[in-house]
Amino acid sequence: MTKYLISFPSGAMHVSDAELPAVSEAAHEVVREAKVAGVWVFGGGIDERVAPVLVSEDGTFSPGTYPQTNQIEGGYSILELPTYADAVDWAAKIARACRCAQEVRAFQDDPES
Template identity: 60%
Template sequence: MAKYLISFPSVAMNVPDSEMETVGRDAREVIRETKKAGVYVFGGGIDETVAPVLVSANGAVAEGGYSWAPPLNGGFTVLELPSREDAITWAARIAKACRCDQELRVFGFDPES
């Protein structure tokens, strides 16, 4: 079985404040279903209130991430599934709950990590 990364950037989630409680409830319900199905690996979101730092091989620390890359933010879930079709099905359920499209990628999991 492969691990799949299902994610979205923060700007994709354009939901009125009045609906956020419902979106949160619906998203948590889908995650509970992934856990019940035994396919959940981990998930969460980037804490955007904490600025990233760039740490070099020599230990030097600089404020901010890579200047040339788009910001990394939003939410993600990693599921272990038997097929891409199964991953698409779960991604669609997450998209419906979150009210925004989800990107789907095969997650390059290192078994020694």
């Protein structure tokens, strides 16, 4: 089976403060469904209050990111699924719950992970 990253950037989610509890519950319901189905690996949102750092091979670090990843934020789910079509189906469930489109990407197979 393949692991899929299903994600969205923070700016894609247009939900009022009043709607947030219902959206949160709907998203958690999809998480519970994925866990029961045995396809849930991991999920969460990037804590945007914590600034990213770039760590070198010698352990030194500096504020910031690679330029092309400057905008990584939002919500992420990793599911292990038999087909790409299944990933798209789960992404649709997450999109309905979060009220925004989801991006689907497949991880390359690595027998060590």
